[in-house]
Amino acid sequence: MRPRELAGGSDPPAIEGVGLAKAFGGVQALDNASFSAATGEVHALVGENGAGKSTLIKLLGGRLHPDAGEIRVGGSKVALAGPHAAHDLGIWTVFQELTLFPWMTVAENLLLRREPRGALGLIHRGRMAEEADSILAGLEIRAIDPRALIDDLPLAQRQIIEIVRVIIQDPGTLLLDEPTSSLGEHEVDWLFKLIHDLRGRGKCIVFTSHRWNEITNIADRITIFRNGTETGTFTEIDESKAVTLMTGRRVEAFYPPIPPLPDSPAMLEARGVTGEGLQDVSLTLHAGEILGIGGLAGHGHRELFLYLFGAQPGAAGEISVNGAPAHIRNPREAVRRGIALVPEDRKTEGLLLPMSVKVNLTLPIVSQRLASLGLIHAAGERRVANDMIRQLQIRTPGLNATAGQLSGGNQQKVLLGRWLIADSRILLLYDVTRGVDIATKHEIYELVARLAGEGRALLFYSSDAEELAHLCHRVLVMREGRIAAELPSRGITAEDIVAAAVRESVVH
Amino acid sequence: MSTEAIAEPRRGRAIHFFRQNIGLVLVFVMLAAAVVLYCVVYWMQLQTLPGNFEITSTVNNTMPLVLVAMGQAIVVLARGLDLSVGGVMDLTNALAAVLLHDNLASMVGWSLVILLIGAGLGLINGLLVAVGRLQPILVTLATLAVYQGLAIRVLPQPGGAVPPSYTAALVDPNQPFALVYVVLLGLLWSAFRRSNLGVSIVAVGNDEQSARANGVAVIPTRILAFTLSGMLAAAAGLFLAATATAGDATTGNGYTLTSIVAVVLGGMSLFGGRGSAVGVIAGAFLTTMIVNVLFFSQIDPLYQSFYEGLFLVIAVVLSTMIGLLLRRRH
Numbered sequence: 001m002r003p004r005e006l007a008g009g010s011d012p013p014a015i016e017g018v019g020l021a022k023a024f025g026g027v028q029a030l031d032n033a034s035f036s037a038a039t040g041e042v043h044a045l046v047g048e049n050g051a052g053k054s055t056l057i058k059l060l061g062g063r064l065h066p067d068a069g070e071i072r073v074g075g076s077k078v079a080l081a082g083p084h085a086a087h088d089l090g091i092w093t094v095f096q097e098l099t100l101f102p103w104m105t106v107a108e109n110l111l112l113r114r115e116p117r118g119a120l121g122l123i124h125r126g127r128m129a130e131e132a133d134s135i136l137a138g139l140e141i142r143a144i145d146p147r148a149l150i151d152d153l154p155l156a157q158r159q160i161i162e163i164v165r166v167i168i169q170d171p172g173t174l175l176l177d178e179p180t181s182s183l184g185e186h187e188v189d190w191l192f193k194l195i196h197d198l199r200g201r202g203k204c205i206v207f208t209s210h211r212w213n214e215i216t217n218i219a220d221r222i223t224i225f226r227n228g229t230e231t232g233t234f235t236e237i238d239e240s241k242a243v244t245l246m247t248g249r250r251v252e253a254f255y256p257p258i259p260p261l262p263d264s265p266a267m268l269e270a271r272g273v274t275g276e277g278l279q280d281v282s283l284t285l286h287a288g289e290i291l292g293i294g295g296l297a298g299h300g301h302r303e304l305f306l307y308l309f310g311a312q313p314g315a316a317g318e319i320s321v322n323g324a325p326a327h328i329r330n331p332r333e334a335v336r337r338g339i340a341l342v343p344e345d346r347k348t349e350g351l352l353l354p355m356s357v358k359v360n361l362t363l364p365i366v367s368q369r370l371a372s373l374g375l376i377h378a379a380g381e382r383r384v385a386n387d388m389i390r391q392l393q394i395r396t397p398g399l400n401a402t403a404g405q406l407s408g409g410n411q412q413k414v415l416l417g418r419w420l421i422a423d424s425r426i427l428l429l430y431d432v433t434r435g436v437d438i439a440t441k442h443e444i445y446e447l448v449a450r451l452a453g454e455g456r457a458l459l460f461y462s463s464d465a466e467e468l469a470h471l472c473h474r475v476l477v478m479r480e481g482r483i484a485a486e487l488p489s490r491g492i493t494a495e496d497i498v499a500a501a502v503r504e505s506v507v508h
Numbered sequence: 509m510s511t512e513a514i515a516e517p518r519r520g521r522a523i524h525f526f527r528q529n530i531g532l533v534l535v536f537v538m539l540a541a542a543v544v545l546y547c548v549v550y551w552m553q554l555q556t557l558p559g560n561f562e563i564t565s566t567v568n569n570t571m572p573l574v575l576v577a578m579g580q581a582i583v584v585l586a587r588g589l590d591l592s593v594g595g596v597m598d599l600t601n602a603l604a605a606v607l608l609h610d611n612l613a614s615m616v617g618w619s620l621v622i623l624l625i626g627a628g629l630g631l632i633n634g635l636l637v638a639v640g641r642l643q644p645i646l647v648t649l650a651t652l653a654v655y656q657g658l659a660i661r662v663l664p665q666p667g668g669a670v671p672p673s674y675t676a677a678l679v680d681p682n683q684p685f686a687l688v689y690v691v692l693l694g695l696l697w698s699a700f701r702r703s704n705l706g707v708s709i710v711a712v713g714n715d716e717q718s719a720r721a722n723g724v725a726v727i728p729t730r731i732l733a734f735t736l737s738g739m740l741a742a743a744a745g746l747f748l749a750a751t752a753t754a755g756d757a758t759t760g761n762g763y764t765l766t767s768i769v770a771v772v773l774g775g776m777s778l779f780g781g782r783g784s785a786v787g788v789i790a791g792a793f794l795t796t797m798i799v800n801v802l803f804f805s806q807i808d809p810l811y812q813s814f815y816e817g818l819f820l821v822i823a824v825v826l827s828t829m830i831g832l833l834l835r836r837r838h
Contacts, residue, residue, distance in 0.1 A: 083721065084723070099717070099718040099721045099722070100715075101710075101714035101715055101718055101781070102714060102715070102781070103713075103714050103777075103781040104710060104711070104714060105524075105528075108707070112707070112711065112722050112724075113704075113723060113724070115707070120699065121703075122699055122703060123702040123703070123707065124702075125702070145521070145524060147521055147524045147525075148524050149524070149527070149528060152524075152527065
């Protein structure tokens, strides 16, 4: 651990926060936090969810006003009345939650309120598309058509448009709140090249991320946050030390040991699955196995998981569960056969955000196991939910707190807990650690290992190849809807997975 | 570096156009089908094809719906709903019957005043919704009753008189001259959609938060959307007075429902942010054609309302389902 490097005293920092405090209701999100980033620097903010990184970004970007402390830009104190005040000072933010208009075109989104005008001062559609075209081409983005609706773009492309929209404002200081959480590996490469260019032109870039590889790849300095304040700024720090600083406790190993694969029967078999985005996919998942699914985003993983869960109409193939052929036509049948899906977009696909943690946990079983004559046993429901909260260490203010109040990692635990309560034996985990902080990731890894040890079968897709390499018994790499490679048993590296995923697509 | 989100080849432009305009294509196809069906039932009744008189009366009778549905479309686009348009039509229709006299100054002057009154009624809705932060359905349901009440006060019994020259100027009973207004409205819409207000309305309808974050003045935009709707409903009230040559303080009541039907048939989403008023104009004509077909199908007049509703539900369900199916293909 090297001590904090000082900026040398010559130039004032591009942006600086001194003694910042911000509370929401009774929760102190930031407490006497200080931070500074220099021009020509890439500065990473890391910490658990709720450590205050996002709040800091919002304060620096003018979205929130600090309760105490001050923000300095180029050495002088500023009062940011709102995002526009920050924009006037050249400070722009790419937010985690998308701010695009789904039913408008890419060009309309990029050029909103700056549209090229034609006759009568009306918007000139043709010139608008051309202008958007040249913006995208200038940033080496060729896959996105300015005439496409945002709603038709996959998540990764939307995030790219969100970034482009800010880049074309020529920010002096660029703040990015988890810009990579929905990007695939190649989009991340694109973004990092862009960040390199900006740094070369003397811009200041501040970003938050949960992916440690990225952070060490691109950041000049790293500031670690815990419980609303910074615990140090470093130019070099190893991961386990960082995790210790983030969580305040020692993490022995980031990836837990995986129980050996028992000689067990197949629990889930799929043969010749073909449909939209899927080409003759077959796989066998054994009890106690963690079977990894890897590959670049958009190559059929999502369709495969939905198919196995009975939620992909139009796909055909054969499935057998515990050796018996099964026709899974809808998610209800999948659940009945012990199959559970934990989806990536937990906000829209899994959780009932306005409902309580208790209801979210007991939802699938409440009518069969916790009710009689149509009435719910309140005490039984509470007991079951409380057990699971303890078991999974779900951090919630209480049983009746709404799921929307929890952090991303804890929402994910609620979803997992729901299927554990329902005693699902086959778990389809789809990118469950996306956007989850490092400490909670570690807990989820331990849980995955434990569930495999209990003899459950786990199908595990992740956009993080490192995770697949460390956590899975086997990894199937998908490309263009097919299984392109099977990387057997242990000893796989992340590089193997990435290489298998891009082997052909690099050619054209 | 070659990547799927960065460098994959693009889809053709035709696909984008088709996907973005499915609703539009669909409503024109249904309109064409309804016209053919109308010709068939007309032929079976009268052994001749509809001529100039039928075209003229269809266009003239549809004009009020076209106008009020366009206003409704603007509000819906901004993710609102205006139930008060029927009341605005009642009131402006009644005012026209009472105020208009047979000289140019009176007709032009009072028409402008009545349009402004309509805009004012819409403005009240807009202020209550945007500034008062009340639900559009609640606000406009209440103002519908208020405006209807005012209309009855202005013209307790159907009557009054609209100068024949006013009728001749707006809705020539012998020639489908009103088609010019339809084309004009289409062109106006296309300009509107390319104006700052048009873009702001679509942006607000897409996502109010995003619109605010992008510097769109959300509150004025919503107020203006309701104001335009009120003004267009007033124009519809004037057209209705011109076609009927007299006033009736309840004549606009049915238009609240049919304006929403025309908007939905026109391929517009009631969740806001997408759709085109060109489709809504076609949706208005489709609504009229359905009524025409029923008329020539010799249906018991007592059942007419029943069948109208039934056919409108079928048309709406069909267009929604076909739209969904087509969307899934791509």
